[in-house]
Amino acid sequence: xxxxxxxxxxxxxxxxxxxxxxxxxxxxxxxxxxxxxxxxxxxxxxxxxxxxxxxxxxxxxxxxxxxxxxxxxxxxxxxxxxxxxxxxxxxxxxxxxxxx
Numbered sequence: 001x002x003x004x005x006x007x008x009x010x011x012x013x014x015x016x017x018x019x020x021x022x023x024x025x026x027x028x029x030x031x032x033x034x035x036x037x038x039x040x041x042x043x044x045x046x047x048x049x050x051x052x053x054x055x056x057x058x059x060x061x062x063x064x065x066x067x068x069x070x071x072x073x074x075x076x077x078x079x080x081x082x083x084x085x086x087x088x089x090x091x092x093x094x095x096x097x098x099x100x
Contacts, residue, residue, distance in 0.1 A: 010035075 012020065024034040 020031055020034060024031050027034060029037065
């Protein structure tokens, strides 16, 4: 997918331009490329932080150990784990190995 570009005028202080030029030279990028890269990273970080906050808020509203509309997953998991362990122990006994 081709992405169009729009030229945008941004006013920067002389000090900031100096720092921008140093960083761009260190990375082998143009000013524009560095600004795009830094801005893209910043916006992606903000999106991820927003998503993380929403996930945390969801877990605060409905903590994972509370039953939900699907089932009590913790108890099902515990039962399932116990059953698997018992079957594995029995299989090892049949083969002459001591159980875990």
